[in-house]
Amino acid sequence: MMKKRLRLHILFSFVTLLLISGLSGCLTKDSSVYGQERVLEYVDSICPEPYELTGTExxxxxxxxxxxxxRTLKRDLTFHANSFLSPIWIDATQTPFxxxxxxxxxxxxxxxxxxxxxxxxxxxxxxxxxEYGWYYLLSFQDIENAVDTLLAADQxxxxxxxxxxxxxxxxxxLASIHxxxxxxxxxxxxxxxxxxMTDIGITGQNSRRELYDRLAGVYAQLYVDGKIDRDDVPExxxxxxxxxxxxxxRLNGREMLYDSNDNPYGPYGLTTDDYRYCWYSKELDSYMMVIDIGLITDNMSFPLIIREYVRALGGSYEASARESVYSSTWKIGENTWSMKAEYDDNTIHSLEIEKNREPLExxxxxxxxxxxxxATFCAGVTVEDFCSLFDLTYTVNEEEGTISFEQK
Structure with missing residues (x-):
């Protein structure tokens, strides 16, 4: 197995080298650099204030x-730009390109x-x-002093x-304070x-209210998440x-481990266990779950999240692919679901799901x-919509950090 992987790695590096040489026009150390016109365009995109070119070397x-x-015209500030050839590296090895x-x-x-x-x-x-560029808080009350310092830095x-x-x-x-x-x-x-906690940039434009609310909000969220154990956050x-x-x-009282690793669609293992969590979206005001879009391929690992639940519920699951269209079907009891997703260029272009041939909203x-x-080949759905994929109900226990699904 190691030899096979090594050969594949060497082959991949060789192909990559050939591809780079083709795309780059085979630039070597003797090639020319960008000229003055391109350099001035680049400097214009970085320096908004008026300036003049004073020399080249x-x-x-x-x-x-x-x-x-x-040199800038208003304050006589000197700066430099460079046009150069940069070596191309592959796996810590410098190529001749x-x-x-x-x-x-x-x-x-x-x-x-x-x-x-x-x-x-x-x-x-x-x-x-x-020594670290950090600012530390010991209590919620420290936020006021932190804001004073940030505003002084902003000035x-x-x-x-x-x-x-x-x-x-x-x-x-000017700086980012961690x-x-x-x-x-x-x-x-x-x-x-x-x-x-968070990072705050010194931009010269922060307001006291915005800074305080941001730090207070982060502090409060960490307290709710159990990471800050000091009970001093205002209600x-x-x-x-x-x-x-x-x-x-949990599903029907048993913890879901997402640990099935058998992959009938390719030579690699599955990554289903990477998505074993449920998160809260403030924008959607809902807890969310990750689902896969039925993507299967023989050139990389991928998750089969939906199959994990179908199997746990005693159902059957099938998936197929044709070019950039991925289709999957699963049956639980008397009900049948089907999903069709169009995915390429790391983008989900469409995702349609039906239950018993009726579209799910x-x-x-x-x-x-x-x-x-x-992952670009996964989607996030609300827990309510997640339940509709398997005929489930759910309850959340935030103190225990648990979401429990039950079959209807």
Whole structure:
């Protein structure tokens, strides 16, 4: 098996190398780099303020690296752009082929103007951890002080609005502060365990209300999820919240393990167990489940989530594929469901499900809509719609982190 995989790996790398050489036009270290016109277009996309080109220099040869020097007109700020050949790597091995690349240090140069002042503001707060770029909370009450520090940091970067539009600051925050929760100062000093909260960018445009509500909301959600065990969250921030993820799924009293690994449709194992969870969607105000779309193939692993439930309910399941159309049928008792999905280019173009030849009014989301769906060949459905695929009812126990399905 190892030899087979090694041969396949070598073959894949060789094919990839040939493909790259064809697509790149066989660029080598002797090839030319992008010219000045392309460089100026690139710099225009990065630097909104007026500037002028002050010089060029070929700083490396074979492969070439042409450096361009610029100066902004309002504040005489010098920055550089480079047009160069970048080596192509495959599996940590450099190939003899190259691609044309561009770089520009304008954003870094702008940020350098404010770094020292930002450092002073942040390090004035004892809860800021400069060695990590983190800010720690010990209690809900610490949020107020954290917001004060963030707003002071924002004032530093706000000066840049004299030269660049708000969108530039939003897209290029001066820093990103990572927030964590610690149970105590002792735990913080040990730096061995913590609860990750969120990251907040210094954009020069944050408001007190937005910052406070964001940190308070994250803190409250972590408390509801049982990750923060300090009971100090005001009720107003707990109202309407649900446990983010239910990790235990039961069907007719038995836990669903998603552990079937027999795959009659291909040589690889199944990935069904990757989707053994139920999550809450605030946007849809519902708990959600992942379903597969009946995709089967002989060139990769895939999940058979629906089959897992059909088997557990004593039913039968079949799937087939024709080009980019995937069809599956399952029968439980006297009822028969059929699904047809059109999928290619990592996109679900259509998904239709019938029960006893009558269409089911079922809505679904993709991994583009919610990362919890986790795969482009899967869909997310509400637990109500999930139940309609098998004639089930459900109950949720958030304290236990459990969703229980029962056959009607």
């Amino acid at each position: 070929l700083i490396e040869e074979t492969p070439d690296n042409m450096e361009y020097e610029f 190259y691609s044309r690349s561009l770089s520009c240090d304008y954003v870094t140069v702008v940020h350098d103007l404010y770094r020292d002042e930002l450092k002073q503001v942040l390090e004035h707060d004892s809860h800021y951890m400069p 530093v970067y706000r000066q840049e609005l004299s030269y660049n539009p708000p969108e530039f600051l939003t897209e290029n925050p 927030f964590v929760w610690h149970r105590s100062e002792v735990e913080m000093e040990a730096h061995e365990s913590w609860v990750n 107003e921030y707990l109202a309407g919240r649900h446990v983010s993820t239910l990790h235990t799924i 079922l809505s679904w989301i993709t991994s583009d809509d919610d990362i919890q769906v986790a």
